[in-house]
Amino acid sequence: MGFARCSQGGPLRSLRSLALPGGAKTLKTTILEEVHMDGHTDDYRTGLELAQSGRHSAALEHIRRHLAHSPDDAEALNDAGAILHCLGRSDEAIDHLRRARLLRPDSGEILWNLSETYIAAGRAREAMALFGDMQRLEILSADVLNRAAAVLLDQNDKAAAVEALLCSLKLSPEQRVIQPMVDLILNKRPRIAFFCGADGSSFLNEIVEFTRKRFQTRVFDGRTEEELRQTMQWADICWFEWCTNLAARASQMPKVSRNIVRLHRYEAYAPWPRQVDWSNVDTLIAVGNSATLEALTAAVPDIQARTSVQTVPNGVNLDKFRFTARDKGKNLAMIANLRMVKNPALALQCMQKLHYIDPEYRLFVAGTIQDAALERYLRQMVRALDLEGVVVFEGYQHDVAAWLADKHYILCTSICEGHPVAVLEAMACGLKPVVHNFLGAESVLPREFLFNISEQFCEMIVHGPYEPARYRRYVEENASLKAQLTVVNDLFTRFEMEIDAERKPSIVDTPLRMSGTTLSQQTDPAFATQW
Structure with missing residues (x-):
């Protein structure tokens, strides 16, 4: 009934x-x-x-x-x-x-x-x-989503309306009116520009992809200060990836936008944070390591008073790094572009002891060796410790998830990390983390996954519990890409509300409506809701 x-x-x-x-x-x-x-x-x-x-x-x-x-x-x-x-x-x-x-x-x-x-x-x-x-x-149903979007647009809640319409379009891609409506809303939303420092965009790509669907977006690719100035003047919100010279120079220019700087790790130990005019930065995003924040505060003691500091952990794409139930095995993975801070010498010492206990264990290293002297040292020590064929350098991997398929442990021997994405990605696939107790490690990972000396490393692997589903669950609950993007979107939306409040009301600020065609007519004419 x-x-x-x-x-x-x-x-x-x-x-x-x-x-x-x-x-x-x-x-x-x-x-x-x-x-x-x-x-x-x-x-x-x-x-x-x-x-x-x-x-x-x-x-x-x-x-x-x-x-x-x-x-x-x-x-x-x-x-x-x-x-x-x-x-x-x-x-x-x-x-x-x-x-x-x-x-x-x-x-x-x-x-x-x-x-x-x-x-x-x-x-x-x-x-x-x-x-x-x-x-x-x-x-x-798309109809429910479209009617929710209609209500939200009547209330000028553009952020939530876009989310409803994007979900509707994903659910029913054949709807012809939805994407033009989203584009119309985006034209009324803040413009966002991303500026990436010299360390590349690998941590930023998924954030940019997410933002493009919700805001007018540009990624700065200029090389001159004038191009930097022009892009900042175009944008309502500017995001500076890495707290390096680009962020420092931009902060010294006249403020024309909301400015966000994201700091990962090494920047906190470099001179750039002291060069930034933090009074021109609205939000500093840190990725979650307490030691990094301590180093930053030591460099800029009054930073908390000069800008808003927000912790947003890196996010793992759980669709890309899928879980595979696996039995306890003897293949270790290490993912890093090797340099001194990654402390690969400790990895060799650990593997020498583990190989002595059980010669069947192997360590596979993905990534390039970025220091010629370090490369020569590592290859010498592999020979000296009789680890040829035990420690294997496999170079850069285009598909890390596939490369991890036959591995059982993820090793990290760094002396300093911000928020170790490679470790978390491997955990999402079901690998057990075995991590050297780097600066701030306990603020990122549970203590049971950390070791101080190579004997502890061996104990964790040979005799420790092996629970792949638990490692996956930890990432789902603490470091998912979805959670990261939600926080980022909330930050953009808060700035949007501030920007809208500062603008003088005009005819273009009236709620968006569609005349003649309703969104719900795309799915069920009986549920028509006029925009």
Whole structure:
């Protein structure tokens, strides 16, 4: 028994009879007889019959009498919420549906009704918080997303509207009107420019890709100070990757935008932070290592007073670095472009002891050797320690995830790291981390994964527990790309709100609407919502 359409939005659903995408599930009097075998069965049945005939006020009175004696009946709470929604009593409807969801958190019907009620009540952001669970249950539709976006645009919430429309487009790519609408919204959002220092964009690429879908975006590729100035004047928000000379010079120019500087590790020990005019930097992003922040504060003691410091750990793309269940094995991986700070000499000492205990263990090293003297030393010591064929230098790897497929441990012997992405990527694949206790390591990884001396290294590998799913879970909970991008997007959105507040209202600031065509017509004409 699905309730008839009411004037408050999309049709809501009774748990007693529900047609979901992919097939119909009819649960009528059988459920009633099995669940409600008490003196109040008649009230409940009568309430449902009255609701089906459109007599919502009378139906609510009967179902409430039932709930007075069965307050934890999730089905009745859901049906009461649906009726209250049809009566236009949104706050009460939401209260009932929330209570129903606490009792039945994985009910698609309750999720559907709660999202519909939120949207009808103009509380689309709260509806969006449900969309992840709705997608997991395969009940999220482009229509629901488009109607949520319509509400958000009416409220000038461009950030959330874009997220809803991008999700809608991903769900139903055939919708012709969505991308032009997103482009129109982007033209009203802040312009963002990225400036990358000499250490490259490897940590930035996924952030840029994410930003391009949500904001007008440029990546600076100029070489002159005038080109730097022009790009900054174009942008509303400037992001400087690496706190190096580029960030320092830009901070000394007249301030024309919100400025963000992201510092990784080595910059904290270099002269550049002292050259930055931090009063012209709105936010400093650090990647999460306490020792790096201590070094930075030693160089710039008043930095906390001069700018906002925010910690945003690096994020691992969990779709790219997929988990593989693996048994305990004897192949170690090390991923690094080798230089002195990576401390590869310690890796050789560790492998010499491990090889003595069990000659079947092997260490495979991915990455280039960036120092000629270091390369000659390493090759000499491999021979001297009788590790030829035990330690194998395999050079730069284009597909790290594939290269890790037959490995079991990820080794890091650095004396200093910011937020060791290579270690976290390997953990996401299921490798056990075995990490030298570098500066600030305990603020990045649990103590059980750290070693001080080579004997501890051997103990962790030979006798320690091996739990691949746990290593993956740690990354999911502490260092996912999704979490990183959410924080970055929140930062951009906060700046957007400040920028919008500073601008004088004009005709272009009116809420976005589409005349003649509605987004919901792309999926279900019956759910039309005028923009």
